[in-house]
Amino acid sequence: EPEVTQTPSHQVTQMGQEVILRCVPISNHLYFYWYRQILGQKVEFLVSFYNNEISEKSEIFDDQFSVERPDGSNFTLKIRSTKLEDSAMYFCASSEALRDRGNQPQHFGDGTRLSIL
Amino acid sequence: AQRVTQPEKLLSVFIGAPVELKCNYSYSGSPELFWYVQYSRQRLQLLLRHISRESIKGFTADINKGETSFHLKKPFAQEEDSAMYYCALSGLWGNEKLTFGTGTRLTIIP
Numbered sequence: 001e002p003e004v005t006q007t008p009s010h011q012v013t014q015m016g017q018e019v020i021l022r023c024v025p026i027s028n029h030l031y032f033y034w035y036r037q038i039l040g041q042k043v044e045f046l047v048s049f050y051n052n053e054i055s056e057k058s059e060i061f062d063d064q065f066s067v068e069r070p071d072g073s074n075f076t077l078k079i080r081s082t083k084l085e086d087s088a089m090y091f092c093a094s095s096e097a098l099r100d101r102g103n104q105p106q107h108f109g110d111g112t113r114l115s116i117l
Numbered sequence: 118a119q120r121v122t123q124p125e126k127l128l129s130v131f132i133g134a135p136v137e138l139k140c141n142y143s144y145s146g147s148p149e150l151f152w153y154v155q156y157s158r159q160r161l162q163l164l165l166r167h168i169s170r171e172s173i174k175g176f177t178a179d180i181n182k183g184e185t186s187f188h189l190k191k192p193f194a195q196e197e198d199s200a201m202y203y204c205a206l207s208g209l210w211g212n213e214k215l216t217f218g219t220g221t222r223l224t225i226i227p
Contacts, residue, residue, distance in 0.1 A: 033214065042220065045216065048214055050212070095212050104212055106163075
């Protein structure tokens with residue numbers, strides 16, 4: 001069964017540094033998402049992306065965050081200047097975009113654990 | 118604002134006993150509701166969605182619009198059901214974002 005893959009599985013970065021988290025969505029999926037989960041808290045939506053632009057973003061997704069689909073397979077989340085509070089598990093998800101069948105279930109990757117020192 | 122509440126952080130159930138994981142939601146309109154499961158060291162997986170009305174691994178969930186609930190039930194717990202369970206909602210159309218509850222860790226006692 002096709003899967004969403006994320007790299008790296010664990011990223012350790014100094015505060016203030018830039019970090020890029022990578023995701024390869026399922027190949028025929030057209031909607032992409034990033035979520036994060038701070039330790040002990042709920043999974044929170046960050047951003048959704050469709051047709052090469054952001055569809056929706058949360059209050060968390062401020063100017064320090066950006067997303068990109070640099071080629072036909074990768075979907076990246078960049079944090080420009082990391083803060084201690086960015087430490088979390090970051091999940092990528094993707095879904096098909098079949099509008100005549102309504103909402104499509106989102107398929108999640110294993111996540112990248114980001115640790116900011 | 119949309120919100121999902123899972124009142125139990127932890128739930129322990131004996132093998133063979135019934136399971137009920139509680140979920141209440143708040144949404145202005147008609148949401149789509151989901152249960153996701155995360156087994157130890159595995160990714161979040163879709164368990165079931167209310168629109169498909171399926172029973173997966175013996176689990177069922179029905180929307181109660183009066184109580185705004187979407188409780189997950191299974192008549193007889195199995196050891197392999199031990200996992201983290203998340204209730205989530207989204208809008209009904211257009212591949213919208215998921216709003217998650219805080220999750221319930223279910224432990225099945227042999």
